[in-house]
Amino acid sequence: MLACSVDSHFVHKIWNETELTKMVDGGIPFPMLSDSGGQIGSLYGVYDEASGTEVRGRFIIDPDGIIQAMEVMTPPVGRNFPETIRQIKAFQLVRKAKGAEATPAEWTPGSDTLKPGPDLVGQVWKVWKPQKVGA
């Protein structure tokens, strides 16, 4: 986990010490990166030049350095970390299965996966049904 904003690493230190340690025991356990100037944010398409800050962008990068997922939001809405964890677990599963399995909508760790192949074409309805749509 890497966190990144345009604040200096000095400010990161003080923010961690004065506020974040009151929310998380021992403070933030992962590196807080300083991207003053927004060069990294520009590369990732999350730097807002007008305000000189970065919007809320989240990238899941696999062990080969490939971006598997991204989520970009305007600042006032916070992230939902359980959803991020769910996605990482799903990507880990499909990576391990090397294409033999895929995770359907609403998949959570432990629930059934899909086995893509000729036999499944047109038959997904037999093995997967929406659980919560319209609920």
Next chain:
Amino acid sequence: MADRPGCARPGVVVKKAAAETDTLADTASPNKEPAMSVMVGRPAPDFEAPAYHKGAFTNIKLSDHLGKWTLLCFYPGDFTFV
């Protein structure tokens, strides 16, 4: 890794070499900043940046995390509310 922070502000290093990671055919000339070069299924652009980590100042290079799943989160700013 900087052993002493001093007053100097270490800078960010980003990989400009489009040829190395960017295989998109329609990218602009190398002199031009890539507007948005990220896409799922493509390599994450590498960078190096100063960081604060557990009481110390350090330098973080994205490519040092190859071999592990990495979550990279940008946020608007320290001391903002959300």
